[in-house]
Amino acid sequence: MDNRLLDIKDLAVHFHLPEGIARAVDGVNFHLDAGETIGLVGESGCGKSVTALSILGLIPSPPGRIESGRIIFNGQDLLHLNGEGLRKIRGRDIAMIFQEPMTSLNPVLSIGRQVAEPLMVHQGLGKSAAFDQAVRWLDRVRIPAAAKRLNDYPHQLSGGMRQRVMIAMAMVCGPQLLIADEPTTALDVTIQAQILSLMNRLKEELKMSMLLITHDLGVVAQMAARVVVMYAGQVIETADVTDIFDRPFHPYTRGLLKSMPRTAGRATSRSGRLSEITGTVPPLTDVIAGCKFADRCAHAFELCRHHPPKLLPIGQGHNARCWLKEHPEHRRQDHG
Ligand SMILES: Nc1ncnc2c1ncn2[C@@H]1O[C@H](COP(=O)(O)OP(=O)(O)O)[C@@H](O)[C@H]1O
Numbered sequence: 548m549d550n551r552l553l554d555i556k557d558l559a560v561h562f563h564l565p566e567g568i569a570r571a572v573d574g575v576n577f578h579l580d581a582g583e584t585i586g587l588v589g590e591s592g593c594g595k596s597v598t599a600l601s602i603l604g605l606i607p608s609p610p611g612r613i614e615s616g617r618i619i620f621n622g623q624d625l626l627h628l629n630g631e632g633l634r635k636i637r638g639r640d641i642a643m644i645f646q647e648p649m650t651s652l653n654p655v656l657s658i659g660r661q662v663a664e665p666l667m668v669h670q671g672l673g674k675s676a677a678f679d680q681a682v683r684w685l686d687r688v689r690i691p692a693a694a695k696r697l698n699d700y701p702h703q704l705s706g707g708m709r710q711r712v713m714i715a716m717a718m719v720c721g722p723q724l725l726i727a728d729e730p731t732t733a734l735d736v737t738i739q740a741q742i743l744s745l746m747n748r749l750k751e752e753l754k755m756s757m758l759l760i761t762h763d764l765g766v767v768a769q770m771a772a773r774v775v776v777m778y779a780g781q782v783i784e785t786a787d788v789t790d791i792f793d794r795p796f797h798p799y800t801r802g803l804l805k806s807m808p809r810t811a812g813r814a815t816s817r818s819g820r821l822s823e824i825t826g827t828v829p830p831l832t833d834v835i836a837g838c839k840f841a842d843r844c845a846h847a848f849e850l851c852r853h854h855p856p857k858l859l860p861i862g863q864g865h866n867a868r869c870w871l872k873e874h875p876e877h878r879r880q881d882h883g
């Protein structure tokens with residue numbers, strides 16, 4: 548328990564929309580230990596980004612609202628912090644990188660300035676000391692001729708280089724936790740591999756923990772020790788990465804694995820669509836009595852449609868939210 552860095556307990560985040568209440572995050576539980584990387588996976592729209600934004604206190608409100616739960620970071624509940632307290636933690640102790648660097652880089656500020664800024668804000672460094680460190684960081688993320696590029700603006704860089712700048716910005720203050728939300732989804736396969744290996748290297752050097760969000764299980768296989776699978780706002784399976792690949796339990800996890808591109812490590816599916824599971828995620832405004840996956844599940848039986856399954860242990864460090872645990876006789880052998 549000592550090295551527990553982040554503990555998310557029963558988190559519920561709803562969006563109050565004209566068409567109803569969208570239960571984007573509907574009772575999520577998982578934890579992250581110091582130095583650990585976990586992969587948060589699931590189809591697009593299943594609540595991964597909303598979970599991440601909740602940690603940083605960045606849920607747009609209205610229409611969003613954190614209804615219940617706790618987000619314990621270093622023993623402190625982030626949901627009890629005020630704006631000032633959260634701003635201190637954001638960028639210093641917890642940093643985040645996003646899929647599209649252009650949305651988080653400021654187009655009218657030089658990249659040197661943007662990497663230097665967190666050092667001035669959080670560590671009180673003067674301008675020249677901060678810029679010195681910025682050069683060192685741009686070098687560390689392998690921006691060629693870093694000192695000469697300090698005054699460049701984001702639009703002068705390629706997508707891969709912009710992502711490196713964003714990583715430098717995220718890392719300058721030596722955060723304990725890096726949240727990376729689809730960090731390589733917008734990049735070419737070769738650039739993606741370079742960025743992932745850069746992130747892995749920095750994570751080791753800084754002894755940081757990482758919450759890596761992706762719909763790409765190839766990325767997870769490369770980066771994560773443990774996997775949390777989400778479906779329609781809930782965690783439906785969690786296990787060590789080898790168990791997820793060798794012994795997936797939940798029919799949804801099995802479907803995700805089946806729809807992985809054959810060529811290992813290649814992100815050929817950009818959309819997050821699943822070829823092996825028919826149908827789509829139910830509207831999050833629907834009130835579903837049973838298992839949220841039942842409509843798409845080849846194994847579903849009566850119980851699944853009327854009673855929600857709980858997330859229960861099915862092995863060492865392995866949990867699944869599925870009635871097949873109690874009723875294995877309903878698993879159809881011809882379907883995964
Ligand atoms: N700003 C918003 N306004 C209304 N609904 C939102 C907003 N952000 C997210 N949602 C709802 O939350 C759901 C989950 O979104 P998100 O966490 O972004 O999914 P993903 O798993 O692809 O990251 C969306 O399908 C949408 O219904």
Ligand SMILES: [Mg+2]
Nearest residue numbers: 595596597728
């Ligand atoms: Mg997302």
